[in-house]
Amino acid sequence: MVIVLFVIIPILLWLISIALLLIWDNLLKFILWNILIIAIYITINIYGKSIFWEHDEYGLAVFFRILFCISLHTLLVFIFAIYKNFKLRHHERTT
Numbered sequence: 001m002v003i004v005l006f007v008i009i010p011i012l013l014w015l016i017s018i019a020l021l022l023i024w025d026n027l028l029k030f031i032l033w034n035i036l037i038i039a040i041y042i043t044i045n046i047y048g049k050s051i052f053w054e055h056d057e058y059g060l061a062v063f064f065r066i067l068f069c070i071s072l073h074t075l076l077v078f079i080f081a082i083y084k085n086f087k088l089r090h091h092e093r094t095t
Contacts, residue, residue, distance in 0.1 A: 005071075006064075006067040006068070006070075006071050007067070009071070010070060010071045010074035010075075013074050013075065013077075013078040014074050014077070014078075016078065016081070017074075017077050017078045017080075017081035018031075018081075020081040020082060020084070020085040021081050021084060021085065023085075023088055024084060024088060034073070034077060037073065038069075038070060038073060041066070041069040041070065041073065042066055042069075045062055045065045045066045045069060046062060046066075
């Protein structure tokens with residue numbers, strides 16, 4: 001269940017987001033910036049000190065924080081993609 005929630009759904013949302021943004025001229029920049037942001041999330045989660053989980057014997061807290069950050073980021077990108085797609089299509093109709 002956790003794998004479906006934190007792995008498969010974000011991948012599907014990411015693919016749908018890319019499909020919604022295919023008509024956008026800045027899609028490549030958007031993808032590159034998002035890859036950079038996700039790399040920063042992962043770096044902070046792995047190498048940053050955690051004040052909540054000081055004792056993480058098996059490293060599961062780091063693993064689930066990374067999954068949570070990526071899932072949340074993907075959800076926010078999906079919401080942005082819906083908004084941007086709506087704006088692009090509205091702009092096409094008015095011109």
